[in-house]
Amino acid sequence: MTSEVLYVWAHLPGSADPVVAGRLEVTRTAAGPVGHFNYGQSYLSRSDAIPLDPLSLPLKKGVGTFTHLGGYPGVIMDAGPDLWGKRVIDRLKGPQAYPRGYLLLNDPGRSGCLSFSTRPDELPIPLTSRAFPLAELLAAAEAVETDRPVDPELLKALHPGTGGARPKCNVIEDGEVWIAKFPSADDRLISVPRLEHASMCLARLCGVDAAETRIRDVNGRDVCLVRRFDRYSENGRICRRGFLSARSVFFDDPAFAAVGTGSYPRLARWMPRFGAGIDDRRQLFRRLAFNVMVRNDDDHELNHGLVHVRNDEFALAKAYDIVPTLHANRTRQHALLLGDAAAGTVANLVSSAESFALTRDAALEIVRTIEQQVLESWQEVFYEAGFGDEDLRKLEAVFRPIPEHGPEPGHVTG
Secondary structure (H helix, E strand, C coil), rough: CCCEEEEEECCCCCCCEEEEEEEEEEEEEEEEEEEEEEEEEHHHHHCCCCCCCCCCCCCCCCCCEEEEHHHHHHHCCCCCCCCHHHHHHHHHHHHCCCCCCHHHHCCCCCCCCCECCCCCCCCCCCCCCCCCHHHHHHHHHHHHHCCCCCCCCCCCCCCCCCCCCCCEEEECCCCEEEECCCCCCCCCCCCHHHHHHHHHHHHHHCCCCCCEEEEEECCCCEEEEEEECCEEECCEEEEECCCCCCCCHHCCCCCCCHHHCHHHHHHHHHHHHHHHHHHHHHHHHHHHHHHHHHCCCCCCCCCCCCEEEEEEEEEEEEECCCCCCCCCCCCCCCEEECCCEEEEEHHHCCCEEEEHHHCHHHHHHHHHHHHHHHHHHHHHHHHHHCCCCHHHHHHHHCCCCCCCCCCCCCCCCC
């Protein structure tokens, strides 16, 4: 058997510097990897200590055991890079052992409030760089996508710890941290950064608690800025908030491994165990209804999460990554189950209303209200976001009433 060890550090509320929180050892066994985590006594004795995950890693003595996600607790995996980040890191440092090697690079753009080291007396070494203009960062991202040479300092400035598959980096604007989301070489029909900005504006108009966005023109290219909800400034310093993806929430449920399919109702039912209230559950339903209405079917388990608010309490994080799918299929199959199935229909939306602390009638009213608001407002919102008539014609097929039921037998939805 072989083992690998990580020391886990936490950036506590109001502090820009991390403190060592605990130790994770992952052992490769014949039955698969097994992780064991325990908090350090010095961390448990702190009055300001917070649990990394209040369910699977509560603040107490003892060892927690993990057999899923390669033996790594979900909250630690949430701190790792996704496809884009790994691509940038591989260019900068060469391929790393997954996930440990990527975690140890400690990119400040990662989600949540964790950092890592190989020793308890060894401070995490952040992957830092000097600041660059947005135009240079955009050019660097384009070079990564097209396999052209890039200055290593620019690669570090792309903050590869940030999740997702599309090119992006982190920037400071007005003293706050924003994710700058760039166009991709694969974009063909429309400006995806502008589409995300417009969709997020429309979501807020429909009562969805979506992250703030801004659109920037950089040498004729669109860049969408998304304000981070897990970062905030205090006394001139950038501080971090803990974050748990929906994936982490799902794996905290012992029954999930047998099911293996995430769902909005499951997330809604489990959020109260982390401290989320009824308003959060109902807000999740509003987000769900909006995603169906705008055909955002990339609503997977890493595109939802909980953010730390106080003590051992987490609340529903703001909505992010809302981008319509531009295919003309009438009924979309979503990444998470919506109710009884994954199909984006009215019947499916209201089938699990009670999971969101709603009656069926109340859920239906929310669906109809959002449907009407989108149909009446989307063109005006998208015009204000900078789209023209030709772009709107490309989007007309997206903004249609939600199908009442699924397709008839034999009907191909694509």
